Amino acid sequence: MSVEVRPIAPDQLGAFIRAFSAAFLETISPDDLRQWQRTWERTGVIDRAIAAYDGDTIVGTSATKPFQLTVPGPASIPVAGVTAVSVLPTYRRRGILTEMTRREFESARHRGEIAAILYASEGVIYGRYGYGPATFAAHYSITTDRVAFVPAVQDGGMLALVDAAEGRRRIPEIANRHSRLRPGSIPRAEANWDDWFEDAGKEHDGMSEAFFVIHQDRNRHDDGFVAYRSTGASLPTGPRNTVTVTRLTALSDEAYVSLWGYVLHLDLVGEVNAGNRPLQEPLRWLMTDPRRLRTTSVGDGLWVRLLDIPACLEGRHYLCVGSLTVEVRDAFCPANTGTYALEVGPNGARCARTNLNADLVLGVAQLGSLYLGGVSFSELAHGTLVEERRSGALLQADRMFMSPIAPWCTTDF
Numbered sequence: 001m002s003v004e005v006r007p008i009a010p011d012q013l014g015a016f017i018r019a020f021s022a023a024f025l026e027t028i029s030p031d032d033l034r035q036w037q038r039t040w041e042r043t044g045v046i047d048r049a050i051a052a053y054d055g056d057t058i059v060g061t062s063a064t065k066p067f068q069l070t071v072p073g074p075a076s077i078p079v080a081g082v083t084a085v086s087v088l089p090t091y092r093r094r095g096i097l098t099e100m101t102r103r104e105f106e107s108a109r110h111r112g113e114i115a116a117i118l119y120a121s122e123g124v125i126y127g128r129y130g131y132g133p134a135t136f137a138a139h140y141s142i143t144t145d146r147v148a149f150v151p152a153v154q155d156g157g158m159l160a161l162v163d164a165a166e167g168r169r170r171i172p173e174i175a176n177r178h179s180r181l182r183p184g185s186i187p188r189a190e191a192n193w194d195d196w197f198e199d200a201g202k203e204h205d206g207m208s209e210a211f212f213v214i215h216q217d218r219n220r221h222d223d224g225f226v227a228y229r230s231t232g233a234s235l236p237t238g239p240r241n242t243v244t245v246t247r248l249t250a251l252s253d254e255a256y257v258s259l260w261g262y263v264l265h266l267d268l269v270g271e272v273n274a275g276n277r278p279l280q281e282p283l284r285w286l287m288t289d290p291r292r293l294r295t296t297s298v299g300d301g302l303w304v305r306l307l308d309i310p311a312c313l314e315g316r317h318y319l320c321v322g323s324l325t326v327e328v329r330d331a332f333c334p335a336n337t338g339t340y341a342l343e344v345g346p347n348g349a350r351c352a353r354t355n356l357n358a359d360l361v362l363g364v365a366q367l368g369s370l371y372l373g374g375v376s377f378s379e380l381a382h383g384t385l386v387e388e389r390r391s392g393a394l395l396q397a398d399r400m401f402m403s404p405i406a407p408w409c410t411t412d413f
């Protein structure tokens, strides 16, 4: 038997999705299948889908979506967002994913996409291909009884509870503006917003449909929103709901404080849960009792794989000027292995290969983790994953690469 990896024909999308669902042990309803097909046709992903074929049968799937990833600056770089990765259980561990990944990296390079990003179903899969986890997502739980905020600035803005149609008109603009500012974020396409609102209109896991509240600044410009669902529960003392914040995004500090204040002071609520939140959450400092905010889990978010190392390093900004030489080892794409000189001056960054001695030595997956500024060189060095060959280089790299605000991605794909 030989398996061949090639692009799919448009009429094979149904078979592609069914193979993918089987690998994920999921059944797919005809409605979901139609919706997936619609979205993929609208976003052009269908032209970027590849499959592993045994004869005419699809046994492996993968696709990429073209994104602009926000990097420290803020600036943005063109990346391939890898999605729908699967190999049928009967074809696993024969190198099919490895072959599909090779093909996708080649295609991304041809299209000028300088890095690949993805969410990983399992942490063990993608390190071997040079991906490193670069954003993280926390889940918080907050007990809201008698919750109080430290005195904060007076907010001259206002909040409005809006219906889904109004939310659909106004929320994407706020969220996409935020995504262009926050390292690790990706603005969402219109078709994906349609899906997001369609999902928000459905009850989930015993939770209500989503409610939407929009914040406007004192000049009546939209600058933040929260989407939340609730689960009902009744105590002898009265209703005590749990609210789940599915998204809270603020373009200003006032909007941030105001929206959290709204959620935490809702009547008939005893507990607020919020998932996929950034690791730095100013809310912790805002509550008179910071212990009310419990971090119930932290997991990896986006994994980043640098494909064109000089273009990626030139594509972001740095916190301070400086020069570094970095030796990068890349077993999956050996052509990338080498030493790179990074020169950051007042007018931006320059990066090229060099024959100079390396200040730091690391693997390409580690560079992927460091790239968005949410992980420090020193942390990886303490784990023996970055070698310091020039004294002081680690600290200098930390100062240059760090993002003052943790990278965060709220767009799944």
Ligand SMILES: CC(C)(COP(=O)(O)OP(=O)(O)OC[C@H]1O[C@@H](n2cnc3c(N)ncnc32)[C@H](O)[C@@H]1OP(=O)(O)O)[C@@H](O)C(=O)NCCC(=O)NCCS
Binding pocket: 023, 024, 084, 085, 086, 087, 088, 091, 092, 093, 094, 095, 096, 097, 098, 099, 119, 120, 121, 122, 124, 125, 128
């Ligand atoms: C993950 C998946 C796509 C891997 O496909 P595959 O064709 O078996 O992968 P490959 O044969 O190319 O594996 C390459 C290497 O990775 C290892 N590997 C791959 N997936 C692994 C996993 N889930 N757990 C442990 N090791 C894994 C293989 O053992 C192999 O190691 P080796 O080079 O030392 O032999 C497949 O297992 C799958 O479809 N899983 C369910 C769906 C899923 O999780 N998809 C990923 C979505 S992000």
